[in-house]
Amino acid sequence: MFDPVNSIAQWLSELLAGWGLSPTWVNLILAVIGVVVTATFVLVMDIFLVWVERKVVARFQDRLGPNRLGPFGLIQPFADIIKLLIKEDITPVGADKILFNLAPILALATVVSIWAVIPFSSTMLGADLNVGVLFIVAIGAIGTLSIIMAGWASNNKYALLGALRMVAVLVAYEVPMVIALLVPVILARSMSLQTIVQSQNVWFIVLAPVAAFVFLITAIAELGRSPFDLNEAESEIVAGYHIEYTGMKFGLFYAGELLHALTMGAIFSTLFLGGWRLAAAEQFPILGVLWLLIKSFFIYWVIMWIKYTVPRIRIDHMMILNWKLLTPLALATVVVVALLDKILVGVGASQLGYVLVMFAANLVIIWTTLLLLRRYARTERRRVAEPKPVASPDIIGTVGT
Amino acid sequence: MALQIIFILIAGATLGAALMVVTSPNLIHSAFWLVGALFGVSVVFALLNAGFLAVVQVVIYIGAIAILMIFAIMLTRRIAKDAGPRFNANWLWAAILAVVVFAGLTWMLFSWPGIDEPAAALNPASDPLRELGLALVAPGGFVLPFEIASVLLLAALIGAIVIAWERK
Numbered sequence: 001m002f003d004p005v006n007s008i009a010q011w012l013s014e015l016l017a018g019w020g021l022s023p024t025w026v027n028l029i030l031a032v033i034g035v036v037v038t039a040t041f042v043l044v045m046d047i048f049l050v051w052v053e054r055k056v057v058a059r060f061q062d063r064l065g066p067n068r069l070g071p072f073g074l075i076q077p078f079a080d081i082i083k084l085l086i087k088e089d090i091t092p093v094g095a096d097k098i099l100f101n102l103a104p105i106l107a108l109a110t111v112v113s114i115w116a117v118i119p120f121s122s123t124m125l126g127a128d129l130n131v132g133v134l135f136i137v138a139i140g141a142i143g144t145l146s147i148i149m150a151g152w153a154s155n156n157k158y159a160l161l162g163a164l165r166m167v168a169v170l171v172a173y174e175v176p177m178v179i180a181l182l183v184p185v186i187l188a189r190s191m192s193l194q195t196i197v198q199s200q201n202v203w204f205i206v207l208a209p210v211a212a213f214v215f216l217i218t219a220i221a222e223l224g225r226s227p228f229d230l231n232e233a234e235s236e237i238v239a240g241y242h243i244e245y246t247g248m249k250f251g252l253f254y255a256g257e258l259l260h261a262l263t264m265g266a267i268f269s270t271l272f273l274g275g276w277r278l279a280a281a282e283q284f285p286i287l288g289v290l291w292l293l294i295k296s297f298f299i300y301w302v303i304m305w306i307k308y309t310v311p312r313i314r315i316d317h318m319m320i321l322n323w324k325l326l327t328p329l330a331l332a333t334v335v336v337v338a339l340l341d342k343i344l345v346g347v348g349a350s351q352l353g354y355v356l357v358m359f360a361a362n363l364v365i366i367w368t369t370l371l372l373l374r375r376y377a378r379t380e381r382r383r384v385a386e387p388k389p390v391a392s393p394d395i396i397g398t399v400g401t
Numbered sequence: 402m403a404l405q406i407i408f409i410l411i412a413g414a415t416l417g418a419a420l421m422v423v424t425s426p427n428l429i430h431s432a433f434w435l436v437g438a439l440f441g442v443s444v445v446f447a448l449l450n451a452g453f454l455a456v457v458q459v460v461i462y463i464g465a466i467a468i469l470m471i472f473a474i475m476l477t478r479r480i481a482k483d484a485g486p487r488f489n490a491n492w493l494w495a496a497i498l499a500v501v502v503f504a505g506l507t508w509m510l511f512s513w514p515g516i517d518e519p520a521a522a523l524n525p526a527s528d529p530l531r532e533l534g535l536a537l538v539a540p541g542g543f544v545l546p547f548e549i550a551s552v553l554l555l556a557a558l559i560g561a562i563v564i565a566w567e568r569k
Contacts, residue, residue, distance in 0.1 A: 096429075130530050131456045134453070134456040135456050137456075137460050137464070138456045138459035138464065141460055142459065142463060144464065145468065145471075148475075152471075152475055167468060171465075191530065
């Protein structure tokens, strides 16, 4: 009754069986319909995201945003789509045609396919893989490939530079991301996203705030959004890997980027904010979809908030942040959480005790990290403040040797 | 039946992609064909109900190794296009050797009695992923090879750092 998707699937399977189709065919047809419905739902939401993004960035920059077409400018995205569709489609000279056209498709398709494993509610989900968390990482790897493809096939040095930068960032930030993803897996004792959601009687953001923090930062880096947007730094390399794309091909990259941000929000909500769980989601599965979307959009808003507030950082600072802060932090969190989990379960701690000890351990990690950071900042300030030796004969003499 | 059709299609696509890896004149195209071939292998793993291996195949081979190769090719000047012929004088011997090895392997497989037995059904109650994890750390399982592999990787990691170390 309160689960329209499964009711329709039930009705449809009975209808098809009534026509004399074998169960295999019925399952196949239902699976295909399920894929089409999920992908369409996500892509239709993507159209709406263009409007959300433009409205929110306008508010952050003290503007109104689109407000001419329809109520609150809601028809604006459709005008944008029509504009993109009727633009001239240009393929640059010397471009690799097949890879050039394959890249935008791959960029959007990989993002959409992540939604296959995200549980929308207790009964609605694409596939409950027992390796769901790893599936997300694997799909991210294929997404990286689409950026390389676009950068190389465009036959443009700026595009290639943008792709190289982006891939350097993606490959580096994948390390702390995967380590941080291990924490919810340890806590839920499963890599299936549905099991992770179901075991969040207490949201994992309470049990593992450090892991959630590391995941959020690495997710933003994975998106290539500010402050990690040096892959498309306008002042240096114009637009990065999608510089040569026109019309709807660029539109696919743009749509993929927007949808990727919301997808990261959905993954974050699923892993750390209890996914579809909130009031009455067990009794009325349809509510779970609403809760998941609200949480995802909240994280999407946080990502936008950071994007439009923080300036771009330099690539060496970015690598230092990754290798010297996030990776050790994520490793320490995994070790602490794994040990504490074993100990607490071993001594038979109550749920409240478990939560309190885990939270306290995370506070200790945060406190230690801040202490170390302060010491590092102090030595760094001292080093910068030191009088720099100006060019003098004895220094110049040592350069060549 | 349906699974067999899918398997034949996927295996054909994988072999075709693998053939393109060695015959494509453009090194970057070879690398992307290699990605295709690796993805095909991952689909075969998925067809065999080995979800973990399928996903790890994509993460490691496509996400790390193939991307590293493409990266290296793109950073190297003027090796992307190879104008020379695709075959050298030894192609006949290589083809004969390949056929002989393939025939030998096929013969060996067919002389194995289990070749036409259907695969045993998986125990639905057990999670294959959990069993794999336990086998890797159980003393009676593969804990020794697993740890030795870890030490080897650690040594490689330290070696890479030592090579890249800038001596002041």
